Amino acid sequence: MKLKKQVTVCGAAIFCVAVFSLYLMLDRVQHDPTRHQSGGNFPRSQISVLQNRIEQLEQLLEENHEIISHIKESVLELTANAEGPPALLPYYTVNGSWVVPPEPRPSFFSISPQDCQFALGGQGQKPELQMLTVSEELPFDNVDGGVWKQGFDISYGPHDWDAEDLQVFVVPHSHNDPGWIKTFDKYYAEQTQHILHSMVSKLQEDPRRRFLWAEVSFFAKWLVGNGQLEIVTGGWVMPDEANSHYFALIDQLIEGHQWLEKNLGATPRSGWAVDPFGHSPTMAYLLRRANLTSMLIQRVHYAIKKHFAATHSLEFMWRQTWDSDSSTDIFCHMMPFYSYDVPHTCGPDPKICCQFDFKRLPGGRINCPWKVPPRAITEANVAERYLPPVLASCLGSAA
Template sequence: MKIDPEISSLKSLISALKAEVTVDHTKIEKLESQIQELKLNYGSGKKDINPLSNEDVEIDDDESDDIRSSRNKAAIVHKKIEASQKKQQKEEKSDVTNLRNSCPAKKLFYSNEGDIQMLHAYEIIPFDNKNGGVWYQGFDITYDAEKIKEEEQLEVFVVPHSHNDPEIPTGAWVMTDEANSHLYSIVTEMFEGHEFLMNTIGVRPKNHWSIDPFGLSPTVSYLLRQANITNLAINRVHYAVKKFLAESKDLEFHWRQLWAGKSDKTDVFTHMFPFGGYDIPSTCGPDRKVSENL
């Protein structure tokens, strides 16, 4: 079986990263062992502690001079551990911009335009489930109350469903990826549906409605794009993924196939509903009680 060069390169980078983590853990374990030794020495009344030699703890070249100048073993060990912890915390931040800059494999995960690679996102999203409901699981939204008044206000029109302009989304089997559908069945029913619409009423579907499948397949988005569908509306996505995209205002995006690279030939504009379900209580905001009271 022929292995994609990019996949091989990615595996090599991942192996290198794992090796770095192993080395860091080994250093930390060594430092912790030395601290325990110091505690035992102090506890037994031993006051003569030899200065730390260069072979005991490796000090990076870019570390501050005060660490190098200090010859106290405990001080150096504590500072080394503190520096390692700060480095680890910085690398674990889920901030997208920071990850793009720090990850050695960023060229495979992110394009120059800052597109999000979901395989990478799944590795950094915590997928936690905090107690306390939606207000604890969400995030703070800040805005300038005065500046927002200067923006153009939205004009809302309430139009009854009697104006006789129905939308025909997809033009095929509704939300086909909700079940374990076979590829050939999906393609066949899409051919039949589009031919029927064109021959009967002369309509070419451009929009796809997929709000209830439990999981969304990139295969279906690719087939829809090949059928000249240009817009998707999707909903059934894990709340942690929605939160991740909402924080960076990326709930609307161009869905691109993993193998497409920088080509936009597989792109299809996608709108992801921000909240849980598609019923009325889930459409006004994260707290269902607000809509229910209205």
């Protein structure tokens, strides 16, 4: 309130100075003796107009004087009733500029050391893996890791795992950017709606099938109620976590969750972030506070992926550094390989995985850069193509 009053006083004073300066200029022009010496004469009509304007300015100046008097009385009354020292008002300097005095009080609250014990190592349970320590120790180099370029060479044989104990997790999903190369509506018209239409027809073919969807903004343009569709995260978008303010992260999460509750009665339980360029602990905290119980992340520096894979830490409970009682813990899975597409999700050898990416069949727009193209599955080769031993080994190493 004090700042608003000060700004009001300052603005009124500046207006008065401008009006008074204009009045002096007009008055000087009207009585300038050099005007007559140079032979110049103003027509009477112009002089009359100038006089009328001067009278209007004088009237405005008088009104502003009254306004300033009222504002001054209000400010004095406020400062008299307020606790602490009176507010410092802007003042006019000799060189013609206005100066706002600095606040006599600090612009932040002082914090006692007792309130920051967590920063000094509180009494809570110590984490097994401290990300701050890991970041300091890793070289963050880019050593060629073989077929898994950002990892390390993995050797395996077709009989390393018992087929009866092998568990394969297939997670059909689609990542849709509401804003990237195309506009939101163009993405929907040219790509997204076709994905959703195909998803419904494929889910109806087999009730055991599931499909993940994360971007509620696109889903809001295309609505279906079906128990086979799992909504993950539930935000309006899959937000950038590095540069976004936490206000924006919360706002888009609320927007998506409110839409889901109103239109589907659905409440997300798992987070899904496969494409933000880096992941923030703030997002993990917000998801936990939004009652999510688990989350998945993908785009992490390859040195960290390699370290987590080597230490068998790709699945962990994510806890905030200041949390001393584990109330912020959320179960997190870090995807181990380069990307979330088919060639980098079935195992460490993209050459094998790409054989099952049917969007890359010969003759299409894209292909497999590892020189082994996929083959369409038919009734004649389905037995051969169904989980061969080498693929089973790859899947086993990634699970």
